[in-house]
Amino acid sequence: MKNKPFTTKKENKIYTGQAYLASLNDGREIWFDGNKVKNVATHPAFRNSARSVARFYDAMHNPDLQEDLLLEDGYGIITHKFFAPSHSRKELDAARHAIAISQRVNYGWMGRTPDYKAAFMGHLADNASFYDQPFQQNAINWYKKTAEKCLFLNHVLVDPPLDRSKERIKVRDVFVSVDKEDSKGIYVSGAKMVATGSMLTHGTFVGLTGNITARMQANRDEDMAVIFFADMNTEGLKMICRPSYEYKATSAFDNPLSGRFDENDAVLVMDKAFIPWENVLVYRDIERAKNFYSGSGFFNRYNLQAGVRLATKMEFMAALLEEGTKTSGTDKFRGIQAALGEILGIRNIIWGMTTAMVNDVTPLGEHGVVPSAEMAASLRYYMATSWDKVRDIYQKYLAGAPIYTISSTKDLHNAAFRPLIDQYYRGTGKDAIDRIKLFKLVWDAMYSEFAGRHALYERNYSGNHDMQRIDVLVQAEKAKSMDSYRNMLQDCMNDYDDKGWTNSWQNLAQKE
Numbered sequence: 005m006k007n008k009p010f011t012t013k014k015e016n017k018i019y020t021g022q023a024y025l026a027s028l029n030d031g032r033e034i035w036f037d038g039n040k041v042k043n044v045a046t047h048p049a050f051r052n053s054a055r056s057v058a059r060f061y062d063a064m065h066n067p068d069l070q071e072d073l074l075l076e077d078g079y080g081i082i083t084h085k086f087f088a089p090s091h092s093r094k095e096l097d098a099a100r101h102a103i104a105i106s107q108r109v110n111y112g113w114m115g116r117t118p119d120y121k122a123a124f125m126g127h128l129a130d131n132a133s134f135y136d137q138p139f140q141q142n143a144i145n146w147y148k149k150t151a152e153k154c155l156f157l158n159h160v161l162v163d164p165p166l167d168r169s170k171e172r173i174k175v176r177d178v179f180v181s182v183d184k185e186d187s188k189g190i191y192v193s194g195a196k197m198v199a200t201g202s203m204l205t206h207g208t209f210v211g212l213t214g215n216i217t218a219r220m221q222a223n224r225d226e227d228m229a230v231i232f233f234a235d236m237n238t239e240g241l242k243m244i245c246r247p248s249y250e251y252k253a254t255s256a257f258d259n260p261l262s263g264r265f266d267e268n269d270a271v272l273v274m275d276k277a278f279i280p281w282e283n284v285l286v287y288r289d290i291e292r293a294k295n296f297y298s299g300s301g302f303f304n305r306y307n308l309q310a311g312v313r314l315a316t317k318m319e320f321m322a323a324l325l326e327e328g329t330k331t332s333g334t335d336k337f338r339g340i341q342a343a344l345g346e347i348l349g350i351r352n353i354i355w356g357m358t359t360a361m362v363n364d365v366t367p368l369g370e371h372g373v374v375p376s377a378e379m380a381a382s383l384r385y386y387m388a389t390s391w392d393k394v395r396d397i398y399q400k401y402l403a404g405a406p407i408y409t410i411s412s413t414k415d416l417h418n419a420a421f422r423p424l425i426d427q428y429y430r431g432t433g434k435d436a437i438d439r440i441k442l443f444k445l446v447w448d449a450m451y452s453e454f455a456g457r458h459a460l461y462e463r464n465y466s467g468n469h470d471m472q473r474i475d476v477l478v479q480a481e482k483a484k485s486m487d488s489y490r491n492m493l494q495d496c497m498n499d500y501d502d503k504g505w506t507n508s509w510q511n512l513a514q515k516e
């Protein structure tokens with residue numbers, strides 16, 4: 005079924021920002037500071053982050069952006085271009101452009117906006133044959149439901165960090181497993197780490213990584229070989245939040261990023277949660293659970309979205325470094341210019357990899373194309389190492405400037421004290437208030453608790469550091485690239501032996 009260009013003749017049922025915020029008030033069980041959160045969209049620990057997601061939705065109702073952001077899919081649904089399957093390189097490139105517009109809304113500072121999980125949902129119907137027969141229709145229904153409103157889904161794939169050396173079945177008291185089933189569905193219990201942004205989403209996708217399924221065995225671990233969706237207000241589903249940086253923020257001026265882009269990372273606990281059959285994709289099926297990570301297209305596509313998001317964040321960091329060094333009067337120094345060039349180079353490598361990914365595609369399902377897994381794995385590895393380089397640059401080249409600020413806006417608003425600030429806090433070409441505003445932003449990006457969490461996120465959100473590298477090797481083996489490299493090495497060694505150059509090399513030389 006072909007995608008068509010966006011048209012205003014079909015109803016656009018995608019949530020508006022307001023409708024999205026209203027949709028979150030559904031009785032979901034969120035725990036924060038010893039209390040159940042009544043309405044996440046109005047709670048001071050989450051409301052600004054919720055509004056940031058709402059901006060993502062409002063963009064899809066902006067007539068100036070709609071042609072670039074939206075299309076009509078094969079079912080006649082108006083949706084975001086990355087929420088629909090891509091059937092050609094051109095469509096995948098257009099989807100990348102749509103992601104880039106969506107990411108600029110929040111300057112690349114939220115990792116889990118709705119387009120992240122669209123990486124999986126977009127090809128769910130097209131690739132329904134990946135699932136076993138009773139569940140194929142579920143895949144189609146979930147695709148349609150998600151595409152129509154651009155539902156925001158989170159995902160939990162990783163087991164909590166304990167007893168990693170034991171057989172998984174022996175940690176059944178903590179890891180997600182099926183308690184029982186009946187004609188209506190299944191009942192599951194267990195915990196998952198960590199459900200980033202889950203309290204602001206419409207549903208959770210409970211899945212498994214290759215790291216986990218590698219430890220599964222047939223006729224032993226079937227209870228744990230399950231993949232399913234759960235609505236956020238499912239009875240027995242609990243989100244247990246970490247501290248909220250938004251909650252601790254004192255003002256927009258003092259906490260310009262943490263005050264509005266803090267996507268809380270909750271632990272998801274399921275306590276005999278009921279999952280209706282229509283939400284199940286894989287059930288007691290170890291083979292499919294093992295193939296899911298690579299066979300669903302999710303791995304190939306989430307790295308495309310993540311690359312566009314991180315390139316956007318790098319653009320922001322390049323401009324911020326330039327402004328910071330100008331304000332300190334160091335921007336024309338040779339080393340500073342080299343540092344800015346390095347951040348731009350990192351941005352361009354990431355963006356260039358996304359260009360490679362929309363061109364180097366592999367088929368998925370009957371008509372779909374997704375980025376090659378080899379490119380996806382390589383970008384994932386590179387991205388996880390790149391944020392630390394930016395932090396290093398900021399520490400060296402803005403050095404102590406971000407600490408030369410004031411405690412809060414209250415200092416600015418104290419008339420007796422203010423003249424001192426105006427005199428001693430000015431920057432090069434900037435008055436004191438603008439200089440302080442700039443370096444408060446640098447602080448939030450690089451040194452606040454929010455910034456520390458971002459650094460951890462960029463390193464780990466896509467798996468542990470070993471798996472990020474091992475998967476590059478696994479994909480090179482699958483694509484036979486490694487065989488070709490081995491053959492080249494063998495050719496080189498066949499060129500000589502203990503008696504000198506062999507015929508194979510001399511013949512080549514003679515040809516020249």
Ligand SMILES: Cc1cc2nc3c(=O)[nH]c(=O)nc-3n(C[C@H](O)[C@H](O)[C@H](O)COP(=O)(O)OP(=O)(O)OC[C@H]3O[C@@H](n4cnc5c(N)ncnc54)[C@H](O)[C@@H]3O)c2cc1C
Binds near residue numbers: 159160200468470
């Ligand atoms: C801020 C943040 C947000 C996140 N958001 C999400 C999310 O939304 N959804 C989600 O599902 N996950 C999320 N994650 C979790 C993330 O996927 C995991 O943290 C990541 O996969 C790394 O796994 P781990 O922390 O369990 O580390 P581990 O896998 O336990 O690795 C820790 C160390 O042990 C080593 N190790 C582990 N197993 C073995 C082994 N078998 N043999 C040898 N060495 C081993 C690793 O190489 C590594 O050095 C998030 C994480 C962070 C930090």
